[in-house]
Amino acid sequence: MAKAIEYTPQPPTPAERLGTATAQAEPALTEALELLTELHQRGGLDLALKLLRGGENLSAAALDKLTGETGITVLRNLVEVVKLAGSLDPRELEALLGALGSGVEQAARSVEVGTRLSPASALKQLADSDVQLALGATFGLLKGIGASLRQAREQTERPG
Numbered sequence: 001m002a003k004a005i006e007y008t009p010q011p012p013t014p015a016e017r018l019g020t021a022t023a024q025a026e027p028a029l030t031e032a033l034e035l036l037t038e039l040h041q042r043g044g045l046d047l048a049l050k051l052l053r054g055g056e057n058l059s060a061a062a063l064d065k066l067t068g069e070t071g072i073t074v075l076r077n078l079v080e081v082v083k084l085a086g087s088l089d090p091r092e093l094e095a096l097l098g099a100l101g102s103g104v105e106q107a108a109r110s111v112e113v114g115t116r117l118s119p120a121s122a123l124k125q126l127a128d129s130d131v132q133l134a135l136g137a138t139f140g141l142l143k144g145i146g147a148s149l150r151q152a153r154e155q156t157e158r159p160g
Contacts, residue, residue: 096137103134 012020022029039045117125125131 099134099137 036045039048126135
């Protein structure tokens with residue numbers, strides 16, 4: 001009678017295990033690489049590295065802010081900002097932020113040269129068409145904020 005051959009298969013090598021895991025996780029790895037590429041192109045990885053390398057105290061302070069009640073508040077506020085950003089028309093936001101940038105530049109130049117306005121000069125500025133357009137936009141912003149605040153107040157005052 002023939003003797004049975006004992007065979008114990010060799011455990012997979014680390015390279016074989018890595019190959020198997022990579023093949024199984026291919027869709028997730030592809031998405032992760034796309035995310036890393038986006039973060040790299042937009043400077044997010046650089047920012048994260050600077051934060052981590054910025055010193056023990058900087059990283060510890062940032063991590064401390066994200067833990068506990070403060071961190072929960074920060075994350076909730078961040079979610080609200082993201083929801084707001086998602087509800088805005090990008091073209092409108094681009095126009096308003098561009099205008100705000102131009103306004104900040106002009107304000108900085110006025111401060112740099114020491115521009116001062118008397119009450120009479122300020123009233124004279126109201127005749128300027130650019131000032132009138134900015135005032136119209138400002139009052140539109142105030143009207144929208146007021147309407148939303150009124151609606152929010154009415155909703156909280158209603159019995160649930």
